[in-house]
Amino acid sequence: MTWEDPYLRHVAAVIAEHGHAVQYVGGDPTMGEPPFAYTVGLHTRPGRAYELAFAGGGPDLSTKVLNSLAIGLADRGVEPTDGLEIGGLLQRGLGLRLRMVSRPEDLGVIHAIYGTTPPVWQALWPDRNDRFPGDPHYNLPATAQPLL
Template sequence: MSSLDEFFDNQQQHIDRFGWAVTAVLPFTGETDTHIAYTVGLTEHDVPELVIAGLEPHIAHALLNDLARRVHDHAHRLTHGQQIDDLLLGYPAVIVEGPATEALHPGAAHARYGADRVRLQQIVWPDRQGRFPWDDGYEYPGYVQPLLGRP
């Protein structure tokens, strides 16, 4: 069995057990790309996969699992522009929808379900002053948290 087959088998075990799996994509050393992580499996329940960018994998994984649990286990539906006040300690997050981009590409979800079937919602986080990437003065460069869209 190839390592790719093992990856998809392991992912399927997570989907079977929890309803989704989380996949992290790490940039190559020295690149200006960012860490991204996304869910795979929510498409099977006719809801968008979730994606987050710019956070360390263990933090992104925890946030995605928290929100995916709400969506999968409690039928909580997220909408474009929705503010979520209880995901990040002391800060709101905002949900934006949009098509996959080169920077925010859920390759494993596309491989499993087809790009035409996968819908995406991004969890967007603010800087330490509470500003979002679309706000003036956002403290991080654009490549840290690329966006699917704006609210």
């Protein structure tokens, strides 16, 4: 694979070295666009036909969560499904809940490198009462963790 864009060459090098890369998108608070991150290249690894995404965190937290989730799913031999909860990946032992990203084509670096976009699963994090977006009494604003 050859790309004119030096950034895409950099991402491809990270994937070659680590098996996947994490793409962070800082968002634009003035436009109401929140930050989010997603993996690139995970779907090319054996037994994984998907990528992962996380919204509402900074670059370090997003990278840590996505890498931990990728390892956790692989170590447990679990395929992502809608509503799947993976425990123990966050502080205080809190879990994450997976949901399918509705517009994976918006995660442009995946398509730019591979020419296609596999399914992408968003990892949702709970509020202080262990409730997730969509649960009754979930008490964080939608802007804290937008659904991708």
